[in-house]
Amino acid sequence: MSTASGDPTTGTADFSATPLADTSFPEEWESGQESGQESVRGDYGTEAGATERVQGEGPGRAAEQRQAAGGPAARAESGAALPAHRPTRGRYRGISGGYELTLRVDVDSVPGGPKVLRKVSGDFSSTGGGTQAYFGSFLVDAPTVSWTSTQVVIRGIASYTWQTAYTLVRVTVPRSRTNQRPGAATVEFLRPPNQLGATYVCPYVSPYFRTVEWEQDSVTGAVPFLSYDTGSLPQPANSPARILTVPRAYAEAGIELLVSGTANVIANSRNGWTNTELHAAMETNFSLWRNAPQWKLWLLVASSYEGMAGVRGIMFDAADSFQRQGCAVFYDLIQGAGPEEQRSMLRTYVHEIGHAFNLLHSWQKNLATPPAPLGGNNGFADLSWMNYPQNYQPLNGNGGAAAYWGAFPFQFTDNEQMHLRHGFYRNVVMGANAFGTGAADIEPALFDEPLTDESGLRLGLRADKSGLAFGEPVVVELKLETTDLRGRATHNHLHPDDELVSIAIRQPSGRTVLYRPLLRRCVDQDQTVRLDAGRPAIYSSAYIGYGRDGHYFQQPGTYQLRAAYLASDGSRIVSPVLRLDVRHPVSQADLRLAELMTGEEQGKILALRGSDSPSLQSGNDALQEVIERHGTHPFAVYARLAKGLNFEHEFKSLSPDKTELTVRPPDPKSGIEQLAQVVKVSQQGKGVDNLTLNLASRRLARAYARQGDLEEANSTLDRLVKHFDTPAFKPFVKDAVRDQVDSTKARLTEEFGG
Amino acid sequence: MIDLVLYGPSGPQPLGRPAAVRVELRNTGDHDLWIAGVLDGSENGLRFPHYRPTVTRAGDGEGDAEGEGRVACPAEYGTVVASPAPAEDPLVGPLRPSDLRKLSPGQSWDPSSGPGCLPLMTFAHFTPRRPGRYLYTLTLDTDAARPEDWLGGFGVPVGTAREDLLALVARVPRTRVAADPVEVDFR
Numbered sequence: 001m002s003t004a005s006g007d008p009t010t011g012t013a014d015f016s017a018t019p020l021a022d023t024s025f026p027e028e029w030e031s032g033q034e035s036g037q038e039s040v041r042g043d044y045g046t047e048a049g050a051t052e053r054v055q056g057e058g059p060g061r062a063a064e065q066r067q068a069a070g071g072p073a074a075r076a077e078s079g080a081a082l083p084a085h086r087p088t089r090g091r092y093r094g095i096s097g098g099y100e101l102t103l104r105v106d107v108d109s110v111p112g113g114p115k116v117l118r119k120v121s122g123d124f125s126s127t128g129g130g131t132q133a134y135f136g137s138f139l140v141d142a143p144t145v146s147w148t149s150t151q152v153v154i155r156g157i158a159s160y161t162w163q164t165a166y167t168l169v170r171v172t173v174p175r176s177r178t179n180q181r182p183g184a185a186t187v188e189f190l191r192p193p194n195q196l197g198a199t200y201v202c203p204y205v206s207p208y209f210r211t212v213e214w215e216q217d218s219v220t221g222a223v224p225f226l227s228y229d230t231g232s233l234p235q236p237a238n239s240p241a242r243i244l245t246v247p248r249a250y251a252e253a254g255i256e257l258l259v260s261g262t263a264n265v266i267a268n269s270r271n272g273w274t275n276t277e278l279h280a281a282m283e284t285n286f287s288l289w290r291n292a293p294q295w296k297l298w299l300l301v302a303s304s305y306e307g308m309a310g311v312r313g314i315m316f317d318a319a320d321s322f323q324r325q326g327c328a329v330f331y332d333l334i335q336g337a338g339p340e341e342q343r344s345m346l347r348t349y350v351h352e353i354g355h356a357f358n359l360l361h362s363w364q365k366n367l368a369t370p371p372a373p374l375g376g377n378n379g380f381a382d383l384s385w386m387n388y389p390q391n392y393q394p395l396n397g398n399g400g401a402a403a404y405w406g407a408f409p410f411q412f413t414d415n416e417q418m419h420l421r422h423g424f425y426r427n428v429v430m431g432a433n434a435f436g437t438g439a440a441d442i443e444p445a446l447f448d449e450p451l452t453d454e455s456g457l458r459l460g461l462r463a464d465k466s467g468l469a470f471g472e473p474v475v476v477e478l479k480l481e482t483t484d485l486r487g488r489a490t491h492n493h494l495h496p497d498d499e500l501v502s503i504a505i506r507q508p509s510g511r512t513v514l515y516r517p518l519l520r521r522c523v524d525q526d527q528t529v530r531l532d533a534g535r536p537a538i539y540s541s542a543y544i545g546y547g548r549d550g551h552y553f554q555q556p557g558t559y560q561l562r563a564a565y566l567a568s569d570g571s572r573i574v575s576p577v578l579r580l581d582v583r584h585p586v587s588q589a590d591l592r593l594a595e596l597m598t599g600e601e602q603g604k605i606l607a608l609r610g611s612d613s614p615s616l617q618s619g620n621d622a623l624q625e626v627i628e629r630h631g632t633h634p635f636a637v638y639a640r641l642a643k644g645l646n647f648e649h650e651f652k653s654l655s656p657d658k659t660e661l662t663v664r665p666p667d668p669k670s671g672i673e674q675l676a677q678v679v680k681v682s683q684q685g686k687g688v689d690n691l692t693l694n695l696a697s698r699r700l701a702r703a704y705a706r707q708g709d710l711e712e713a714n715s716t717l718d719r720l721v722k723h724f725d726t727p728a729f730k731p732f733v734k735d736a737v738r739d740q741v742d743s744t745k746a747r748l749t750e751e752f753g754g
Numbered sequence: 755m756i757d758l759v760l761y762g763p764s765g766p767q768p769l770g771r772p773a774a775v776r777v778e779l780r781n782t783g784d785h786d787l788w789i790a791g792v793l794d795g796s797e798n799g800l801r802f803p804h805y806r807p808t809v810t811r812a813g814d815g816e817g818d819a820e821g822e823g824r825v826a827c828p829a830e831y832g833t834v835v836a837s838p839a840p841a842e843d844p845l846v847g848p849l850r851p852s853d854l855r856k857l858s859p860g861q862s863w864d865p866s867s868g869p870g871c872l873p874l875m876t877f878a879h880f881t882p883r884r885p886g887r888y889l890y891t892l893t894l895d896t897d898a899a900r901p902e903d904w905l906g907g908f909g910v911p912v913g914t915a916r917e918d919l920l921a922l923v924a925r926v927p928r929t930r931v932a933a934d935p936v937e938v939d940f941r
Contacts, residue, residue: 310840366845390839400879436909596869
């Protein structure tokens with residue numbers, strides 16, 4: 001822990017943010033250093049501006065002051081075209097109050113550059129005398145980013161490895177041109193809503209998020225891999241032909257592998273190498289080795305692995321107190337000059353080094369401590385350096401090595417890149433956490449309740465019932481309400497299919513997964529709603545039983561759910577924990593019904609609210625069986641809902657060669673047949689939740705109107721109003737339903753009344 | 755006490771697509787049976803239990819599969835055309851208590867699906883190029899020389915947790931069971 005006292009985010013020790021001396025810069029930046037005295041006013045944003053006024057001449061103005069004192073800015077010479085803006089992406093470092101902050105900004109890139117993950121993260125170390133010790137890390141998972149011509153302001157709520165009240169992070173980076181040296185980032189930590197804590201001015205260090213010194217030795221007779229031209233063999237269209245070395249493969253993920261040390265050639269072991277021998281060789285030959293966390297790793301190009309055929313490589317340092325410092329590849333098996341061998345060799349090197357960064361195999365992510373979600377097909381569908389080609393199983397079509405190489409774009413998955421770039425320090429750095437510990441792509445702590453919450457908003461998560469039958473579709477209701485009598489404005493995207501709402505599910509096994517919708521909707525945060533006394537809450541209901549990872553509630557037991565809503569002002573509102581019990585099936589009939597509801601295709605159909613897709617035919621058949629043979633069972637209402645909503649709407653299909661579009665017109669008669677039942681049993685309290693009932697009723701009315709029966713359409717809507725017109729519902733809810741019904745009637749009359 | 759059964763598709767199967775071959779493990783004894791399904795490393799023999807599948811082509815011995823090498827096979831069926839690929843590295847995941855499952859007498863279960871279980875990649879990816887009859891076989895081996903051979907390659911618990919896990923492993927009967935081969939006709 002820290003050698004300095006206190007908390008690096010509070011700023012209690014020292015506000016005089018002292019920049020470190022800049023590290024060396026490429027020559028092309030030097031020409032821009034003397035230029036640019038352009039005064040930067042910048043649209044700092046109204047809220048940030050207010051903070052500055054409160055703080056007077058305090059650190060809130062640090063970014064401006066630094067720039068006014070000669071920081072980088074563009075000089076607009078008349079008639080001369082200005083060079084393009086340099087991305088802010090990369091690593092920065094600064095000192096304040098006895099702490100050093102290494103900052104990583106990941107909100108922009110260059111064409112063809114590393115993918116933007118839209119994160120800001122950092123590591124603190126305490127500095128005292130001549131020593132430095134790691135203190136803690138933070139991550140802003142989903143910041144808001146605002147751009148002006150002169151600066152980028154990034155702000156959001158951070159999660160930390162320790163507890164602090166200064167959860168709001170604001171990073172200001174001046175924008176510089178490509179012929180100028182990059183400007184320093186100013187990092188401010190605030191206690192919400194705007195009490196300023198520590199400020200760090202962090203000069204730019206590198207375009208890479210992390211830098212690792214990589215030393216490689218080989219045994220006598222082994223020839224280390226150099227490079228592979230990805231255009232040598234067929235590759236997917238999204239993977240441009242390029243020369244990949246091992247460092248280049250990591251550079252594409254934003255990580256710098258700096259070749260260092262002396263490349264020794266060491267005596268071979270004819271019988272192959274054991275883990276113990278490899279470890280001993282590392283201690284002897286790795287010139288940078290010491291038993292401590294450090295950004296240094298060793299790779300040995302050895303001959304073969306003793307006692308186990310077929311092993312191409314190993315991260316052998318997985319047993320002592322300072323793991324993940326070394327790995328090996330086995331030349332006897334992987335050697336070859338042909339393009340296929342060279343391609344496989346590259347993959348083996350990158351793969352084993354990936355383990356040293358604490359990346360698990362694609363199908364093992366759920367075995368991490370804490371567990372992480374698996375990708376598609378239990379991770380086997382991941383197109384990643386960390387998958388095995390022979391294990392690759394795409395979501396559709398044949399799998400295996402040929403399919404992998406036909407689709408692999410030579411990259412890590414987004415979650416893996418997130419870990420490499422922004423994972424908390426001890427989870428990533430070699431020699432710190434044990435292999436598999438902290439290798440999770442999500443931290444359940446992200447869903448911890450904030451220490452303080454002055455957002456003026458409250459998030460609720462509930463289900464109609466706390467006990468569910470095995471196989472029953474899981475539907476939850478989200479409620480966002482204001483706790484501020486003056487009212488609050490925020491965006492109105494409350495569905496977990498929107499990118500601003502997340503739901504974490506802790507399964508009975510203890511594994512925590514993130515609900516990942518089949519289709520993620522990008523939303524416009526500018527559409528806001530005001531929550532006040534007149535309309536204190538908004539609601540949403542969502543089916544979360546099935547998503548990109550398959551079925552989430554596949555075993556009986558107790559599940560704990562928690563939702564997080566990212567508000568327009570960057571506040572993260574976390575719901576209380578909702579507990580759901582999935583009961584054991586008690587009869588063969590229960591089991592059969594659960595089987596009919598929980599197939600992969602049925603999950604997709606329920607998540608998509610119905611589909612005609614031929615690839616989901618057997619799922620539709622299963623749901624039809626539920627309706628026909630178990631029509632009075634509570635599950636039937638969900639099957640009817642999916643089918644009814646689908647019938648009521650047209651369905652477009654592309655021919656297999658994608659040249660012809662077929663439109664199946666709406667089938668109001670079949671829609672009415674199904675939806676009328678859904679509405680009937682739900683109004684009796686034996687079907688879907690009230691929000692879904694509202695949707696089903698309006699779609700039923702639409703089906704009647706489409707069939708020419710406007711009278712029945714209006715009656716259906718009137719019954720909906722009547723259903724909500726009881727003391728059980730608050731007046732603003734009744735008003736909202738009434739307004740919705742009135743506008744639906746008007747629209748149906750306009751569309752079908754003529 | 756343990757019955758291992760393979761179920762193949764009925765009728766001829768199209769070339770170029772894997773056949774849906776299902777596995778069932780049944781407790782045929784009078785007592786509860788503790789067993790684990792296909793775990794990380796089970797199929798390629800890196801850890802126990804071993805579930806070792808093979809596909810053999812009956813006939814002239816010239817059969818081959820997309821992306822699979824041929825292996826000479828002394829068996830009377832012909833040539834082994836698909837068997838587990840070796841692991842690239844030995845970092846197999848840890849055994850967890852929930853991986854060990856209790857089957858009541860008469861109860862059956864698919865050890866290659868469900869929570870914690872992996873599919874048998876040999877069957878899932880075998881796509882024959884030539885028509886003919888192919889035999890699918892599977893053996894289950896729980897007879898580890900050391901109980902530690904069940905624990906995995908990383909994240910292995912220590913202390914009491916390790917002892918508890920080994921106590922669970924000790925409940926698994928030491929045995930080797932082969933399923934009756936299933937023949938699939940590809941045309």
